[in-house]
Amino acid sequence: MTDTSIARQVRGVCHHDCPDSCGWIVDVDTAGRAVALRGDPDHPFSRGELCPKVNRFIDRVYSPDRVTTPLRRVGPKGSGEFEEVTWDDAMADIGTRLNAIITEYGGEAVLPYYDAGNQSLLAVDGISARLMHHIGATRLIRNICGPTAGAGMAMTNGTGLGMDPEDLAHSQLILLWGTNTRLTNRHLWPTLETARAAGAQIVVIDPIRTITAERVMADGGQFIQPRPGTDVALMLAMMHEIITADLIDHDWVANHTHGFDELASHVADTTPDWAAEQCGVDADTIRDLARHWASTDAAAVRTLVGAEHHRQGGMFFRTLACLPALTGAWRHRGGGMCRSVGSYQAAVIDDDAFTRPDLLAGRSPRSINMSRLGEALHDADPAVHAMIVWCANPMVIAPNAGLIRSGMARDDLFCVVHEQFMTDTARYADYVLPATTQIESVDVNPAWGHLWMGWNHAAIDPVGDAVSNTEFFRRLAAAMGLTEPCLFDDDETLLATALTGIDTETMRTDGPVRVPYAADGRPWANGGFPTATGRVEFASDALVALGQPRLPTFIPSDEGPTSALAARYPLQLMTPKHHVRFLNSSYSQLPGHGDREEGPFVEMDAADAAARGLSDGDTARVFNNRAELRLPVRVSTRLRPGVVSIPWGWWAHHYPDGRTANDLTNNTLTDWGEGAAFYDTLVEIATV
Ligand SMILES: Nc1nc2c(c(=O)[nH]1)N[C@H]1C(S)=C(S)[C@@H](COP(=O)(O)OP(=O)(O)OC[C@H]3O[C@@H](n4cnc5c(=O)[nH]c(N)nc54)[C@H](O)[C@@H]3O)O[C@H]1N2
């Protein structure tokens, strides 16, 4: 393709549920076809680079496997047998059937299921939220990613708002605690390199020796490997050390914290020797880490989402938030705690005007947690009779998948999936409707890994009969005979309604706009925390009201290595993000992605393998009280004995038995925040 055929270059933003929200530029030829997609060099965060997933995005857009016409199921649920139908025919039938379900069972019989498959504003909540409110549908508790971390930090600080990740450039010590930056947040790496060049130390704390840990070690940094789900013990021992050695920032603690004396007596017994027993990290390593932390001014924790996927996920983030308060790290630029900055972005969005909860008109429909989909499909009362799915692939991504599969196979469940591909979930739908990709529809992306909000221009017309999420829901409203005018707002109107606090004209014409943040880079230097006491709460009455401990406390998991279940299933199973060419359940099925990564496997330590008569390359049975999978064994040195890992993201057809990693995982909810305790899963492994 020569340059002369390029008719225009269109600026957009990656839609994936990824902290980086990279800017891209699409070259469109004179025939209106996208011919290239590359990083936007002017994007202030991603600076021209994309990633091994999205470098091949054009292949995804024009993939022969794309769903490009409406499909109606003709075979049994799950068979993948569909016939093409027109939008008119599909919508007429869907409208009639949904109305019949609502008339017979009420609005709560309809369950919306969506996540952040496309995390842009319109794609997630444009029209759909209004429609669901209007019909009084069940409300989905969408807490599978992030809210537990946010709620945990807020229990200590009154807010989940922390540092701008780009300010880590000013840090002198960075603890990458439960985040795999090189894989999941790669465009932050240059910021960490800037800090390192200025002398910063980097420490990775993770149960897996990830590619981030290996890189940091190669660069002279430190790697600490606790047992999964035990970090709270490690943090309590750090606090013990900091307090007994009197390394706290007395002024800051006196002026901006609440409950210090209680905390001090509470951690008197949580010695490094005690913690070493719980988390498997040497007591001296804990002491050194505590002293290093307390003796560095601009000391920062960088964390994201992974560590929330435990029973004590909320407590992890609450306890972590105590560390910068004890030592007054917030005083210093580059000091404090840094996780999702989505709430800074949300502050410029008028969410109520956009999603219109007033359309509930005084009704208060029940809520169902997305991590409990299987139970809901079997046991909810009143029963779920219709499910509408967009931006999500629950069959692969939600825990305890076996229950979801049998629930979605119910004959009396009417299911509509709006998708780009025939996912495992779509195979169970009555109708699969074609969805546009990000280069086919306008949207705005509020990032959660940096402070830049970006406008995504549509570069090409929709492929085939695909429609955007908003257009799908407008068509659905019409097919259901609804007349509420706001269900038919166009995309420009919706964006103008939502984005009241930011200069959208500049965003549209000049590129990303930065949302407001503390001008001196020290959001909490002088306290002012939005808790009941106005201070960082080492002791929390709000938690007592929830039946939780008043002070940070380590509670071993009821599906952890010291639980009764461990007698039968002694190995802790991690199901992490691992492949550079996948993102969640997306891409593993596509050429250039799945075929270039090794298929599903179970990774384990040599000692665990040998004890079970297994060697590298053998096929093993991995099982627990929920499911059994057959997988090739990969023996490695990246895990502690007693911990095994099945990297996640492959679909059913990639596994010999059609069951996936999430067939094994635990759908217990986290302590607070209502997230999923995926990684508190026990298994046993045996020869076939
Ligand atoms: N390539 C790629 N990038 C992605 C994604 C992807 O699938 N692929 N997914 C995107 C999404 S949706 C998200 S939410 C982000 C997540 O971004 P991250 O939170 O950085 O990634 P995770 O892999 O979820 O978890 C990070 C690390 O937490 C560790 N961890 C788990 N349990 C514990 C624990 O008990 N203690 C400690 N200390 N660490 C623990 C895991 O081993 C893992 O290495 O990544 C995004 N980016």
Ligand SMILES: Nc1nc2c(c(=O)[nH]1)N[C@H]1C(S)=C(S)[C@@H](COP(=O)(O)OP(=O)(O)OC[C@H]3O[C@@H](n4cnc5c(=O)[nH]c(N)nc54)[C@H](O)[C@@H]3O)O[C@H]1N2
């Ligand atoms: N075992 C285990 N399970 C996990 C995790 C884990 O670490 N381990 N991580 C969890 C986390 S953090 C997350 S965020 C979830 C992610 O779960 P999901 O959000 O469900 O996963 P994705 O694969 O990112 O996206 C789902 C689908 O959205 C579709 N999609 C993309 N753009 C659009 C669009 O514009 N319109 C429509 N209609 N569809 C679109 C894609 O084709 C894709 O099939 O998984 C969770 N599940």
Ligand code: SF4
């Ligand atoms: S998936 Fe993440 S790293 Fe890749 S282009 Fe999108 S935002 Fe950037």
Ligand SMILES: [Mo]
């Ligand atoms: Mo996520």
